[in-house]
Amino acid sequence: MLRQYELVERVKEYAPEADEALLNRAYVYTVQKHGTQKRASGDPYFSHPVEVAGLMTELKLDQQTIITALLHDTVEDTLATTEEIEKLFGADVARLVDGVTKLSKIEVMTENERAAENLRKFLLAMSEDLRVLLVKLADRLHNMRTLHFIKKPEKRQRIARETMEIYAPLAERVGMYEYMREMQLLAFEQIEPEGYATITGRLAQIRSQEGGHVDAIALAIKQALAEAGVSVEVTGREKHPYSIWRKMKERHVSFEQITDIMAFRVLTDSADDCYRALGTLHQHWQMIPGRFKDYISTPKSNGYQSLHTALIYENSMRMEVQIRTREMHRLNEFGLAAHWAYKQGGARPDGQVGWLRDLIEIVDTTHDAEELLENTKLAIYHDRIFAFTPKGSLQQLPKGATAVDFAYAVHTDLGNATVGAKINGRHMPLRTRLNNGDVVEIIKSEGSEPQLSWLGFVVTGKARAAIRRAVRAKERAEVAEIGSKLFDELTTRLPQRIGKKALNAAIAKLGMDDEEDLMFAIGSAHVTDREVMEALVPGSTATMPEDPEWTRSEKAISIKGLTPGMGFELAKCCHPVPGDRIVGLRRPDHKVEVHTIDCLTLADGVDADWLDLSWGSRTTGATGRLRLVLYNRPGTLAEVTQIFANAHANVSALNIVQRDDHFGTYEVGLEVADLAHLTRIVAALRASAAVTDAERI
Incomplete structure (x- = not known):
């Protein structure tokens, strides 16, 4: 655990202007408040906030963030109050501590509800100040490092799964890859212990057998680039164990079938050197088609920049190579946090949080726990593609995104009005999956509406949330329209005509807000005919028979307008039922076909005699x-x-x-x-x- 003077010295190294007395006061405050509290490991509880503060100093964050890290558990776990923290450490720190505290108070709900509510508060707090996210990620990382001390396996599993599904993807989305990789590794160990043991064991075996091989390849890369006049630093490593596990699951292959276990990183002095290095490597070793990605000219949404390629080395060995400048590497590993060293007063880094606006929109429009988790996970997971509007604006989308996802990414109103799409100048189905570099033109119509079938192929959380919202509104309107027709039929059975006054009185009696609510309740069968009729005219159902039970033996159909003895059949195209307006088609030597008046196949009946028909009094089914x-x-x-x-x-x-x-x-x-x-x-x-x-x- 960091001692008090060590923590202060760390901050003063990169921020000489930091208030040493305030930092000391915060350290002493958290030690005093947590007192004799213990963690599952047996360590004093205050060791946790001190270690979280230490993680923040590694990212060179401002003193308000360091103090927030020290105090982040005091309001939740001690007698400290937000008002007391504001008095001692200022309004900025109090607001940040309150933001972190709000994320951890949901303990009595079911697992999904708790996770959803936790996530909802987390995202809203993030939108106000992203330093809340940085502290929370460091808090979760340190908790994962000590997770093995928790005795209950089901609790370890729950925390690990929440980390894998929520916090690791969030770390990736803000570019904090070091945090993401360590969280994934620690969570992987708990969720899939057998897989973790197998893969780490195989990697250790490879390391002992071929440790020098990695160094030899790194040296070969460095020499090839030096001969081309490019000064670089080259490092090699095995791929991340969780990354290998995920690839094995996605491709349904064994460990032996994974051919690109080794990955190499090339650091240069400038972006020009990155492209020169890329050209040199492609000349020396064969490139694997489809594996090249240029994130320098088109950075990821979290600001990540690098060139990625895959090469075939000697003996058909595949290797991944990432090429970037040293500055890009520093920003890539710690992403959003790395920008704070250059920002005064905690200004939000530009271009880093466009994806956050989509998350907040999902939070605002989703009220179901399952939907919120599903849509948010879709929004924060990585594997991105890049597509363009006809005017050249860039949209970053998840892998597998369609033209409908693209439309909603541009704007929700555009998604709702979408009727078609042109991809690279050609009309294509809306379910077409987009590829990197596609130019997408959305064709819209003001009268169009989102279709329920779109949920079968869209992949972004924003699109799914918007489609579900629009479909529900449409369904309610349709049910209310059905209810209105049923209401009209129902009023014909009343002993007197119904005026507006009686209708309003009935709405109040039934506990409805307005006429639309009543029609929706009738259409959705939430109220019965008897209840509505009694509310409109009390006593009107006294002599009303119970609802009949329809059986096959009771059914008989008669049609008015036919000559006695003339045979007929109900058309299989429109399946008319009693109550429909009907018409007959008569052809020589055939039974009369009975169709609904709006049947589309009536247009084919030009060679037949048309008969004006209606249902007879004996018709019962x-x-x-x-x-x-x-x-x-x-x-x-x-x-x-x-x-x-x-x-x-x-x-x-x-x-x-x-x-x-x-x-x-x-x-x-x-x-x-x-x-x-x-x-x-x-x-x-x-x-x-x-x-x-x-x-x-």
Whole structure:
């Protein structure tokens, strides 16, 4: 553990103007406040904030951040207050400590809810001052270094998984690769202990057998570049164990099949030397196509700059080479934190946090814990591609992003209005995956709306959040429209006409906010006919029979407008049910085909006689057809069939049209009483959490 004078000396080395007395006061304050508290390791608790402060000095951060690191647990774990900290150390430190403290108070929720709420507060605090993020990352890194002292394996697993899914990607997004790699390694050891032991053991074996081989390759690279007049520093190392594990899982290969275990880093004096070194290496050794990336001309969103290439060395050995200047290397390893050494007053580094605005938008528009975690993870994970607008503006997107993701990255309104896309001048489907360097032109229409099917291929959290929000709003409007039609039908059964005053009174009785709320409740079957009728006209349902149970034996269909004895059949294209407006097509030697008035195939009936038909009084049932899109998860089909059973509707046919990892599309034949019966079933389906879309065929 750092002693008091050692910590102060570290700060004074890079910030001679730092207030030594204030730093000493903060050190003593945290020691006194934490007192006799112990960590799981048995060490005094105050050793943790002191070590976190030490990590901050390695990044050469300002004294407010160092003091925040020292005090970051005092408000949560001791009797210290934010007001006391503000009085002793200033408003800036108090605000930063409060920002870090807010991230750790959720302890009684379920794991996903706790993680989601923790993340929500974290991102909002970050948006106010990114130094909160720097302290929190250092706090998590030191906790991971001592994680093995925690006795409960399930707690170690939870902390490690949260680190792998949230904090390591966040460290990567702000360019703190050293933090990211160490967090991943420590979390990997807990989450996959067997995989960790196997890979680190194999790497140790390679190191003992071929340790000199790495040095020999590094020397060969350095000599080749020296002959070309480029002065460089070359280092070699094995790839990160977690990186190897992830590649094995993604490619479904064994350790022996990973051919690029070795990676080499070339540091130069200037960007010009980087490109000269690249050309020289490509002349000396064969380049592996598709593995070259230029992050100098087009930096990553976190500011990372480097040239990446892969070469084939002697004996067909593959090796990765990263080429960058020494200054780029310093900024790459500590990213956002490295900029603070040059910023006065904690100004936010430019160009570093554009991705943060997308995260904050997701936080503001997502209220479900599962969705927030899913969308945020999509937004912060790496593996980026670069695409351009026709005017040359750059958009950085995750690997696998589509034209729809691109549209939402430009602006949410543009994504919502998207109807098509041109990629490199050619019209392409919206689900087309983008490649590095693509020029994307989005075609929009003011009257268009996001489609539910887009959720099947978009990959960015921002796009998914916006699409879900728009689809929910549209679904509510559609359900309310169905409810309005059902309400009109319902009022015809009342003994008197209903005025606006009676309607408003009924809305109040039923606990609704307005007329739209009532129509949505009717359409989604949240209120029954009886409840609505009683609210409108008390006593009107006294003689009303119970809802009938429809059975096959009771069903019979009669059609008005046919000659007695004339045969007919209900058309298979539109599946009319009692209540639809209908028309008949009569051809010689054929039964009369009964179609709905808006059936698209009526245009083919120019050679037939058209008959004006209506449903007879004995009509009590027919088969309607529905197309359903369900979430692909256990129990959804059972939930849907329960809806049919509750509505007394018999399933006559069920066909699976399409299934993928997320959704399943089904066509259902349903025996129903009439159009009102079918409409109620559609309303109940649309209100179900198992159903993403339900429509009549």
